[in-house]
Amino acid sequence: MTEQQQVFWVAHTGAADSAKGVSAVDPVTGRVLTTIATGEAEVKGLVAAPDAGRLFVSVVDGTETRVVDTTLLAVTGAFDSEADTNALAASGDGRLLYSGYVGEGTGIAEVDAATGTTLRRFATALPQQVQLSQDGKRVYFWEQDPDLVGGLAGYLQVLEVSSGDVVTSPVIGRLLGEHGSLSPDGSRLYTITVDGLVQALDAVSLEPVGGPGSTAVSAGVVSPDGERLFAVGPDGVLLVLDARTLAAIAVPAGQDGLPPAPALMAYEPSGNRAAFIPYHVAELLIGTPGEPGSQQVALPGDAVSVVTGPIAQAMATRLEVQSTHPLVPVQVPGLAIRLTTADGSPIAGQTVTLTSSGGLHLGTVTTKADGRAEHTAELRLPINPDTGQIDTSRLTGPYTATYDGAPSYGKAETAGEITLGS
DSSP states (O other): OEEEEEEEEEEEEOSSGGGSEEEEEOTTTOOEEEEEEOOSSOEEEEEEEGGGTEEEEEETTOOEEEEEETTTTEEEEEEEOSSEEEEEEEOTTSSEEEEEEEESEEEEEEEETTTOOEEEEEEOSOEEEEEEOTTSSEEEEEEEOTTSGGGTOEEEEEEETTTOOEEEEEEEEEESSSSOOBOTTSOEEEEEETTSBEEEEETTTOOEEEOOOSSBOSEEEEOTTSSEEEEEOTTSOEEEEETTTOOEEEOOOOOTTOOSSOEEEEEOTTSSOEEEEETTTOOEEEEOTTSSOOEEEOOSSEEEEEEEEEEEEEOOOOOOOOOOOOEEEEEEEEEEEEOBOTTSOBOOSOEEEEEETTSOEEEEEEOOTTSEEEEEEEEEEEBOTTTOSBOOGGGOSEEEEEEOOBTTBOOEEEEEEOOOOO
16 A cells, blocks of 8 residues: 655756656655656656646657656656647646647647647747646746846746637736746736746736735745745745735845855645755755755756655555464373273273363373273474473373263273473
């Protein structure tokens, strides 16, 4: 049996094939639980379909998407998107993928995740940070503008999946994070302005409904309860913002050595831990939002993307041992009796019970025509733990032969000797 554990799935890459793959990282300990190699191509992006137990991995300078099963912990499929995949979003059940593409034009492709078949293509500007609403009706992205913040901002847009219509927001910026920019109820879309401040937009009209805030951030995600935003500050600290007012709730002291640049980020579902990858650093860091300090995770390669998702773990077990008492087979041969009347006449066909003086049942015998019976007792005796020898203490002394009588004969009992060999 297996149970699901929520982990940070991290895509990583590098020159060596062993550096290319995805790893599951324990949110609490930072320990790498498992690593799955994804092939020779360098990994670029990662998205999770948690309800389906799948990850979808895109590669650099390629049109292929690899499918990773988080139960089997293996690459179980791959399909060609027929155009360079720029960004990925997946429906919760893992049935559909929405990928930004570059090839003959630019846009968003709707892909059957089971077969890799492209179902529809929507022509749009070059999409960045593609994200899907929980109901699957809208795809959010922003159009990259190389003249805005070095290509890290553009006009925010939403694609209506049913009609193919695209709504463009008057707000210029980027989505709050690579994943998790929407409120859980789907009403708000959180973005980052060109000034690095958080702005809340109506998820349908893309009109501003809150902010911008006053605290600069480089990336963030909406908390599971929708009440807070976990964000990375320009100096690499993990902030907590109020999701309604966009005011900072907790701002720990800064950290040295982290560049003031956007980051990729994911949260642990309980909301206690968050992971992020600062741009230009390619390291995975884990910390507690609102508290100083973060833990660097040792990965096989350079971190390029991080998401939250399940991993199938073996059901926790407990092994107990019981006290054991070894028993050794022992034979006691030569048990013999004779049953007669008071005048010495043999009594045949009667049952006699044999018992040791220590209370061991040695067996029962049936007398023959001459009133006699012989028996070999088959016993299992314990080992004395102090001496390592067979414990024969219950065989010492005489053994008793007991006859319970019959309508024509009275009861009788007698004793015989058991002589133990050395």
